[in-house]
Amino acid sequence: MRLLSVAVMASLLPAALPATAASAQAGTTYYVDSKAGDDSAEGTSARTAWRTLHAVNVADLKPGDTVLIKRGSSFNGPLRLTADGTAARPISVKSYGKGKVARITGSEDDCVIISGDNWRVSNLRASHCRWAGFRLAGRGNQLSGVRAEHNVAGVQITGSRNTVRDSVISGNNRMSVNDAGGDNDSGAFGVLLNGDDNVITGNTISGSYAKSADYGTDGAAVEIYNGDRNLITHNISRDNETFTELGARKGRTATGNVFAFNVVTSSHNRASFLVTRGPHHVVGPVKGTIAVHNSVYLPGKDTLGWSCHDGCSPGILKLRNNVIAVGGQAGWEDGKGADEDGSVYRGRTKFKLGPKSVVADPKFVSRTDLRLQPGSPAIGRALPLTTTWFGGIAGRPKDLLGRELDGSPDAGAYQNGR
Template sequence: MASTHAGARAGATYFVDSRAGDDGAAGTSAATAWKSLDKVNAAALKPGDTISVKRGSGFTGPLRLKASGTAAQPIKIQAYGTGALAKISGTRDDCVVVKGDHWRVSGLRASGCRWAGFLLDGDSNELNGVQADRNVAGVYVTPAGSRNTIRDSVLTDNNRMSVNDEGGDNDSGAFGVLLNGDDNVVTGNTITGSYAKSDDYGTDGAAVEIFNGDRNRVTHNTSRNNETFTELGARKGKTATGNVFAFNVVTSARSRGSFLITRGSHHVVGPVKGTIAVHNSVYLPARDTIGWSCHDGCAPSILKLRNNVVMVGGEAGWEDGSGADEDGGVYKGRTAKFKLGPKSVMADPKFVSRTDLHLRPGSPALKRGVPLTPRWYGGKAFGKDITGKALPGSPDAGAYQS
């Protein structure tokens, strides 16, 4: 028989069903489910409690999660029943607002919200298996949000701009994930369609954008048809230091796109220090594309790259200043403006197809990578390829190990 942790309480479970529920009911069983999110917002939730949300339900947000769990007893949100995930929408507010700490949120879809589908403003929260679409930001981690995890979720067509006007170089929006906080993890997600028209830039958007966020780890994500995979910046007086991008697969059929954009000290939102990109596989075949750009004062302290495979129809990579610190990579593009590392090569990586970035036999990326310690890819827990395969002593470049 399992024993309960000393001092732990048996959590209560509350049920919500927008179709058959009743806000006058007890909410403590599927047969007595509440009908609206108002009851959840008003509930005095405690560590160990669970909110079960009926699949197929539809709600107008916001869902406000203000209580806090503990590391041993998080507060959970989960789906029950069959059918599509419960959908929360509404243009008057962000849809799911997590103000507390130690929440485990799964089984919800946030669609067409005011700005963010999911807003994480607390610490040590986890989104797992959620969906977000048609928002300015699918998931927004605020400057106060730290040590949160966004995993195994589907963020689709978050393709709206919040600022979109002529001049000012200030258009903003179309984020799969926007990280303003520190020490967050974005892993195992599928992020598509972060792309919108922009008066300033023509088009804009990012799968994962980091602004003023430090030590975030972005790993093992699949990115398709986004404007850029990641763009980094920091307001003067702030930092975006030590962010890691590892084992991500980035493809796009769009007419323009990029993998990684970062800045040195001469840029208005620079310097962005200590960015690391390792074992990423990138294929952007259109002409108006760039693999990576480290500009306005690039240096090894700004960007380090190891064991990436980057094939683009435009510029494979671009650096100025003293340049990035690069090695173990395979690159192909019409042009390139950066110094290859000792083990790097300009060659066709022989991807299986435009969307399948496994390596074919004879690929120059096979055994091309240099051995890396766990700090390069965010810690031992992340030391595997995008399919979960362990890294060998002589690794292949890219996100897949043969």
């Protein structure tokens, strides 16, 4: 919309546990097989697997339990995960067998709905769902290695302290509202964040791009609306309308969100990296946004690096150590302007460059490989930053390839092999 680690329990246990205690710790494992299962069976072995997701929805799952879904299965959703695990003993949904990951569809509801706490869900595919492929309404949940496609939102998070990692979120290119007038078209979200303290990391997000009666085209890889202190880091974004757009309804906030080590490219003529608002905008002010060590290449003519408008100020947006090359506007500010430094830009600039920022060709390896060639002005240009700039992560920050930043870091998402 334009308006827009858990303690290791094993170390605390005796070296040898009676088999009964070990089994109790492990929980119960249930199996689901859409082709050969039977909902009247016990479900506790591959030979007595359940057939439908309904059997999982009504099961009395406990902390430490596991649901295994056979690869190659196909289901009509939703999968409703309402029980609560604990941080030490989460409830897991995983895959077993060979073949493609199980697929869940469903035009009547979201496909996977996690309203409980402390779930670990992996290796599922959710596509052509009513609104969201995966909806996370609880706390402490984790999606990993999932796929979401052809939804209004690949993943929607209304809960807090959830994680989406190492997943492929592609072609979520449907609009939920798409009518002329009203400035209210909405949809084509890779990840829609309406909650606080969530982490989006290590994902590939692509194709969040759709026609819009109000805006021509619309969509976002990661949209934040009414969400605070979310960390969006180490993601690869391809061919999305916008990487991120931020806003909040009046009386709500979208404060302290951090974007770090993301790589953003697009072949579309129209695309942008980051759009945020000041107090004079209907969904502003969006306070305390930080963008650090991102690499962006958007060669189209109607492209935008970052925009901070309707009353921009350093309290609205801080940028450090980014490399942003676009065919259009590299950055735009009004009011007191953003707090910007240590970056390399290519494109038109309507903002005050920080003392160590420059306008120059960053010398990316290619249009899609945004590592730096020798001689790049981004090498050694970045300012050393404390971990508070990265959402307070533990340890030294690492680039997209896992290299630690040294005392003379490079701008952008990649360090140059030092």
